[in-house]
Amino acid sequence: MTGPLTVRAAWAAEATQAARAVEQLPGWLGGTHMPRRPGWTCDTCPATDTPWPCSPALVRLSEHFVRDPAGLAAYLGALDAAAAVDRPDALRCELRRGRVR
Ligand SMILES: [Zn+2]
Numbered sequence: 001m002t003g004p005l006t007v008r009a010a011w012a013a014e015a016t017q018a019a020r021a022v023e024q025l026p027g028w029l030g031g032t033h034m035p036r037r038p039g040w041t042c043d044t045c046p047a048t049d050t051p052w053p054c055s056p057a058l059v060r061l062s063e064h065f066v067r068d069p070a071g072l073a074a075y076l077g078a079l080d081a082a083a084a085v086d087r088p089d090a091l092r093c094e095l096r097r098g099r100v101r
Pocket of ligand 1: 033044045050056057
């Protein structure tokens, strides 16, 4: 029997999912259009300040999750958590929209 979920346990689980999601990126993106951390800009797109995920990265990830859109949303949420760790000064929604530099 397990006890109630604590905030600390939830944060730990989110951190684990975020780390796992980042580790999977090179395989799913073929090593290109990867996030350049900690700013979360694309390392491949010609414009050096292209927010990540850029369009090519989103297309590749969407292809991987073509039969699992909920899985894609969960995966992007885990990456969003990783971005929030790298950029604690930024709101997650702003990171996602590439509005924070
Ligand atoms: Zn790119």
